[in-house]
Amino acid sequence: MNAELLAGLSSLVSDSARILTAPSVLERLSHDFYWYSPVLRPKLANKSGDVAVQPLNMDELLAVLRYAGRHAIPVTVRGAGTGNYGQCVPLEGGIVLDLALMDKLEKITTDGVAVCQPGLRLGALEAEARKHGWELRMYPSTLAKASIGGFLAGGSGGIGSVTHGGLRDFDTVRAFEVVTMEEEPRVVLHEGPAVHEILHAWGTNGVLTRIWFALAPAVEWTQCTVAFDTFDQAFTFTESVAVNSAWTKRLATVFEWPIPSYFAPIKQMVRAGKSMALVMIATQQLDALRAAAAAAGGEATFAESYEGPRTQPLLSDYTWNHTTLWAMKADPAYTYLQCGFSPTECREQFHLLRARYGEEILFHIEFMKNGEGVVTPGAIPVVRFTTEERLNDMIAYCRSIGVFVANPHVNSLEDGGRFRADNVQLLAKQKYDPRGLLNPGKMLSFRKAVAQ
Ligand SMILES: Cc1cc2nc3c(=O)[nH]c(=O)nc-3n(C[C@H](O)[C@H](O)[C@H](O)COP(=O)(O)OP(=O)(O)OC[C@H]3O[C@@H](n4cnc5c(N)ncnc54)[C@H](O)[C@@H]3O)c2cc1C
Numbered sequence: 001m002n003a004e005l006l007a008g009l010s011s012l013v014s015d016s017a018r019i020l021t022a023p024s025v026l027e028r029l030s031h032d033f034y035w036y037s038p039v040l041r042p043k044l045a046n047k048s049g050d051v052a053v054q055p056l057n058m059d060e061l062l063a064v065l066r067y068a069g070r071h072a073i074p075v076t077v078r079g080a081g082t083g084n085y086g087q088c089v090p091l092e093g094g095i096v097l098d099l100a101l102m103d104k105l106e107k108i109t110t111d112g113v114a115v116c117q118p119g120l121r122l123g124a125l126e127a128e129a130r131k132h133g134w135e136l137r138m139y140p141s142t143l144a145k146a147s148i149g150g151f152l153a154g155g156s157g158g159i160g161s162v163t164h165g166g167l168r169d170f171d172t173v174r175a176f177e178v179v180t181m182e183e184e185p186r187v188v189l190h191e192g193p194a195v196h197e198i199l200h201a202w203g204t205n206g207v208l209t210r211i212w213f214a215l216a217p218a219v220e221w222t223q224c225t226v227a228f229d230t231f232d233q234a235f236t237f238t239e240s241v242a243v244n245s246a247w248t249k250r251l252a253t254v255f256e257w258p259i260p261s262y263f264a265p266i267k268q269m270v271r272a273g274k275s276m277a278l279v280m281i282a283t284q285q286l287d288a289l290r291a292a293a294a295a296a297g298g299e300a301t302f303a304e305s306y307e308g309p310r311t312q313p314l315l316s317d318y319t320w321n322h323t324t325l326w327a328m329k330a331d332p333a334y335t336y337l338q339c340g341f342s343p344t345e346c347r348e349q350f351h352l353l354r355a356r357y358g359e360e361i362l363f364h365i366e367f368m369k370n371g372e373g374v375v376t377p378g379a380i381p382v383v384r385f386t387t388e389e390r391l392n393d394m395i396a397y398c399r400s401i402g403v404f405v406a407n408p409h410v411n412s413l414e415d416g417g418r419f420r421a422d423n424v425q426l427l428a429k430q431k432y433d434p435r436g437l438l439n440p441g442k443m444l445s446f447r448k449a450v451a452q
Pocket residue numbers: 032033076077078079080081082083084087088099118139140141142145146147148149150151152153154155156157158159201202203204206207208209320321322325439
């Protein structure tokens with residue numbers, strides 16, 4: 001970045017200490033957990049922004065976007081950088097727009113909607129909401145660090161999704177304001193179905209600056225683990241809890257052995273050679289859950305109440321994409337996939353995968369509700385990586401037997417598997433970022449449309 005542009009940017013914020021150029025800082029702010037993928041690792045390691053800017057308020061944010069637009073400088077937005085497939089890694093340099101300081105919770109309305117800035121950390125929102133009798137409907141296992149803006153733009157669901165579905169479902173995301181990257185940036189309110197133009201678009205078609213996020217009434221939760229002799233027993237028990245709406249639950253997770261052996265800090269809950277179910281259940285149903293687990297052949301190995309994000313141990317730290325992290329810590333040859341099994345054919349699908357790949361794939365199931373209200377076995381299996389070809393073979397085979405795969409080893413929206421077929425994200429990009437300056441290179445269909 002040349003001195004003239006730097007001076008220009010410095011004049012836009014009240015304190016030039018919020019314009020960052022030190023190589024080590026830029027390196028950190030330009031990366032996320034892309035290294036989860038052995039395929040993305042070499043492709044993204046050397047990518048970096050040229051400068052990072054940390055706006056404090058809307059005036060500064062608008063000034064930076066206006067300036068970037070006038071000088072045709074790419075802008076990549078950053079929340080907390082916990083994305084796990086390089087969503088916030090700038091492919092073409094330019095400005096990293098770090099929104100960590102725009103983190104205010106404006107209010108929680110009487111009907112349970114949080115109104116906040118994008119940099120607000122989800123853990124802070126969960127803690128504050130619970131003080132007012134509310135809680136997050138769902139959150140990623142990166143609860144403590146992740147920002148709400150990054151979750152909406154880069155995430156999909158998590159703890160709570162077994163009851164409340166994913167981010168795209170059930171009007172959880174009520175509305176947001178988006179700043180465009182037009183000649184003169186505008187602030188555009190998106191409400192109701194219009195939120196789908198921007199949700200999970202990786203900041204390629206607008207910058208979220210004010211968010212209305214629906215909460216759920218707070219529940220007194222207990223975190224439990226149950227050990228089972230076999231994966232089949234653990235799966236069947238957890239499925240019965242997940243699909244039955246009489247159980248009030250926030251997590252319904254199954255780990256095939258040896259995955260639990262990687263959870264070193266909670267080894268007292270693990271039984272050698274056994275699969276593990278991990279459930280967050282309403283405390284008033286704990287006795288009934290224990291009885292159901294025993295009847296299903298399980299041994300309850302832990303049950304303690306959840307007191308908010310600072311609970312220790314916080315068992316969600318072992319679920320969703322954190323499971324992969326523990327496996328990789330134990331053995332760096334592990335990586336993962338993000339799958340959706342069929343609620344009716346899943347046992348046959350498990351069987352086919354085991355027959356073809358043996359223990360190259362280890363089952364880690366996260367039950368979640370889909371947009372039609374059906375609870376399905378989502379999965380983030382732990383996969384032993386050998387070559388990209390073998391990984392692609394596994395992905396293709398999953399798809400051939402009806403297992404949905406959102407591929408976390410690619411760095412474009414379309415290849416990831418969660419790009420909307422109705423193209424509303426592309427249409428929004430054409431409208432709001434016609435010069436393609438926001439997180440360039442991540443929405444391939446935009447490039448294709450421009451080239452035609
Ligand atoms: C260990 C681990 C566990 C995880 N578990 C889950 C999980 O359970 N569920 C899940 O969905 N994800 C999960 N993730 C992925 C990630 O943590 C979440 O999606 C998280 O919510 C991202 O938030 P962030 O603030 O870190 O976003 P970032 O990584 O900073 O950004 C994510 C994307 O959003 C864009 N963005 C950020 N802020 C804005 C904004 N204000 N406007 C527009 N675009 C913006 C960025 O450019 C980027 O493309 C996990 C990742 C890891 C490493």
